[in-house]
Amino acid sequence: MADLLILKQAEEFRKEYFHRNRQAEENRQKETQAAIRIQSWFRACKVRAYLSHLQKKAIIIQKTWRGFAARARVRQMVKAAYFTVKMNFYNEMAVRIQQRWKGFYVRKYVHNFYARKTYLEQILIKNELVRKELDEIWEAQKRENEHLEAVKQQKNKIHQAHQLHYLISTNQLPGVFNSPYRQTPHEMELLLRQVKYQVPASLAHKDTGYPRGIRDSVGVSFSGCLESEGPISTRTWDLRTRLPPIASRNTRQKTKRL
Incomplete structure (x- = not known):
């Protein structure tokens, strides 16, 4: 009885095994498709989670870098703005200092009233000396x-x-310039007495034997005719337009008083 029962159970087990295998074979493709869909969905969720994680980390990195770069640019802009403000301040102060110094220099050395007055007085004195x-x-x-x-x-x-x-x-005979009616002889008479007779050039070759046209070397013997009244200046003067004489300061003051 026991063996028969075991055989029946084995037969039932085999039938059930084949039935389940047939059902499994029939549902294998459907289950495979379902498993593939589950796996793809899971893997997609996993990849999306990983990509989301990477995106968050990339955003953090980009945010940190952009913040650092922006702060560096802002620091450079602040430095440039501070340098510009400082240079503008220095330039303004330099302009003020230059204005003060130039004003002092011009008032003291360029447009000095007393110096200009002294200069004009010196010009007047020099003008009088030149005249x-x-x-x-x-x-x-x-x-x-x-x-x-x-x-x-x-x-x-x-x-x-x-x-x-x-x-x-x-x-024996008085000359033309020695009239007996004059108290003193004429000037030409005195000059004729002092001048020696000079042989004409046309007759010089007959007496001396020299060729015609060559005069005797003995010329005028009048020694006092060329004596100058004073020393002759050899200085060459500049023939400029002569200015009218200027009266001296004392003469002008006397004229004003009159």
Whole structure:
């Protein structure tokens, strides 16, 4: 009985085993698809969680870096703004100092009233000295011109005396310039007496034997005709426009009083 019962149980177990295997084979594909879907969903959740974690960490890193970079830029901007404010302050103070110094320098050395007044007075004094020197130069030049004119006139008189030497007075006959009605002889008569007779150039070759046209080396023997009244200046004067003479300060004061 026991063996029969065991056989029945084994038969039932085998049938149930095959039945369950057949059901398992029938549901294998469906269960595989379900397992795949579960696994894909789980893996997707896991990946999404990991990506979310990475995104959060990346956000933290980016936030930290951007904050650091922004704070560095702000520090640079603050430094630049402070430097600009400081330089503007220094420039303004430098401008004020330069204004004070330039004002002092101009008032003391450039537009000094008393210095300018002294300068103008010195210019007036120098102007008077220059005018005085110009007047002296003009007077000296005038005297020199008068002396040269006198010498020229004396030379002309001597030349005329050479040409009129035949009119000199003699012991027997008075000359034209020695009138008996004059108390003293004429100036030309005195000049004729002092000048020696000069042989004409046309007759010089007959007496001396020299070729015609060469004059005798013995010329005028009148020693006092070319003597100057004073020393002749060899200085060349500048022929500028002569300014009118300026009265001295004492003369102007006397004129004002009158």
